[in-house]
Structure formats: structure tokens, C-alpha cells
Amino acid sequence: ETGVTQTPRHLVMxxxxxxxxxxxxxxxxxxxxxxxxxxxxxxxxxFVYSLEERVENNxxxxxxxxxxxxxxxxxxxxxxxxxxxxxLYLCASSQGFRQGTDTQYFGPGTRLTVL
Amino acid sequence: xQNIDQPTEMTATExxxxxxxxxxxxxxxxxxxxxxxxxxEAPTFLSYNVLDGLEEKGxxxxxxxxxxxxxxxxxxxxxxxxxxxxxxAVWGLTGGGNKLTFGTGTQLKVEL
Numbered sequence: 001e002t003g004v005t006q007t008p009r010h011l012v013m014x015x016x017x018x019x020x021x022x023x024x025x026x027x028x029x030x031x032x033x034x035x036x037x038x039x040x041x042x043x044x045x046x047f048v049y050s051l052e053e054r055v056e057n058n059x060x061x062x063x064x065x066x067x068x069x070x071x072x073x074x075x076x077x078x079x080x081x082x083x084x085x086x087x088l089y090l091c092a093s094s095q096g097f098r099q100g101t102d103t104q105y106f107g108p109g110t111r112l113t114v115l
Numbered sequence: 116x117q118n119i120d121q122p123t124e125m126t127a128t129e130x131x132x133x134x135x136x137x138x139x140x141x142x143x144x145x146x147x148x149x150x151x152x153x154x155x156e157a158p159t160f161l162s163y164n165v166l167d168g169l170e171e172k173g174x175x176x177x178x179x180x181x182x183x184x185x186x187x188x189x190x191x192x193x194x195x196x197x198x199x200x201x202x203x204a205v206w207g208l209t210g211g212g213n214k215l216t217f218g219t220g221t222q223l224k225v226e227l
Contacts, residue, residue, distance in 0.1 A: 004157070040219065041219060042119070042216070042217040042218055042219045042220070043158075043202070043204075043217040045214065045215070045216075056214075090157065090158070098213055099145070101146065101163065101165070103148070103160050103163060104148075104160075104215065105160065106150075106157040106158045106159070107157055108155075108156055108157045109155075109156075109157060111155075
């Protein structure tokens with residue numbers, strides 16, 4: 001149990017659908033992250049939130065929209081996705097985000113399939 | 116930017132020792148992490164190195180040489196449950212800010 005939960009674990013959606021991924025951390029951390037993990041590729045950082053403020057956006061298409069209502073919850077809103085967006089979406093949290101010692105703890109991920 | 120290289124796949128025998136290497140190029144190095152990820156599960160933290168040398172934690176050890184841009188993860192007394200992907204990740208400067216960048220992972224298969 002890593003203290004980071006994600007729902008749903010699996011999601012299949014059409015290109016015209018709107019869905020949301022949810023992440024919750026129970027570790028009292030101040031920073032939360034969204035990553036994309038595609039087959040044979042490294043984890044790609046999408047967004048970073050620190051104390052509910054977005055501090056990094058790695059040139060992610062606008063069809064992905066993050067939301068951080070408080071330091072324990074993070075959402076990723078999805079709309080008009082493309083088949084190439086099919087991947088494992090991982091949420092992580094850490095105490096801070098500027099120090100190398102800030103170990104990131106991951107949730108189990110949402111396996112997303114876009115038809 | 117940052118560049119991280121690690122082997123794609125490795126195979127080892129139960130009870131043996133295996134060493135997974137990771138080389139990196141980065142500016143503003145601020146630490147290196149190893150994570151373990153079983154198929155369909157979350158990456159889990161294994162180790163963190165920021166100073167040169169060996170860090171030992173049970174059956175797992177991690178080594179770092181900052182001057183060579185090199186790290187390895189050593190797994191002893193391999194067990195079948197060690198079959199997983201092992202991710203090397205480096206904190207460094209990229210795009211004007213500190214960031215954790217991951218390698219593609221090394222898929223380790225432990226056989227009888």
C-alpha cells in the first residue's frame with residue numbers, strides 16, 4: 001500500500017467522450033504529479049502541482065486538463081482524446097518537488113484505452 | 116536536457132546475483148532513484164543515491180559514480196518475485212527547472 005490511490009483502474013472511452021481520472025494521496029504530501037507511461041517508452045511527466053498550484057506543464061495537449069482542488073486530490077479531465085493517448089496514467093506525490101530527496105510515491109495507475 | 120540509458124531486458128537465474136546498469140547525462144545532478152514496477156502495478160521506490168558509493172538495503176544495493184554518470188542496481192539471492200521492470204530516474208536540470216527524468220526501464224526475468 002503506497003498511500004496513493006487512483007480511480008478508475010481501467011477506462012475505455014471513445015474519442016468524443018469526456019471522462020475524468022482521480023487521484024488521492026493519504027501521505028500528507030504537498031506535491032502531486034501526473035505521468036503518462038506508454039509501452040517501450042519512459043514515464044513522461046505531464047503536470048506538477050505544488051500546494052494546489054500548477055508549477056509545471058510539459059507541453060501537454062489541451063485535451064488533457066488537470067485540476068487540483070486541495071493538496072490531497074488531483075484530477076485529470078479528458079476530452080476528445082486520440083487513440084495514441086491510450087496508455088497507463090500514473091499519479092504520484094512527494095513531500096516537496098524541488099529537492100532531489102523528494103521521493104515520489106506512485107499510485108497503481110489508470111489503464112486508458114481510446115477507441 | 117537529460118539522457119538516461121539502461122538495458123531493455125535481462126534474464127537471470129533464481130538464487131543468483133544480477134546487476135542492472137544505468138548511465139546518464141544531465142546538468143545540475145541532484146540525485147538518482149531506482150524504482151521497481153511489476154506489470155500493471157505502481158512503480159515502487161527502491162533506492163536513492165546522491166553521493167558516490169554503495170547504498171545497501173537488504174538484498175538490493177545501489178551504486179553511484181557521479182563523475183562517470185553511472186549507477187547500478189544489484190539484486191542478490193534472486194527470487195521469482197523479483198521479475199519486474201526496474202526504472203532508473205535522475206533529478207537534474209532540464210527546461211530551466213529541476214525535474215525527475217526516467218529511463219525506459221530494464222525488464223528483468225528471473226528463471227528457475
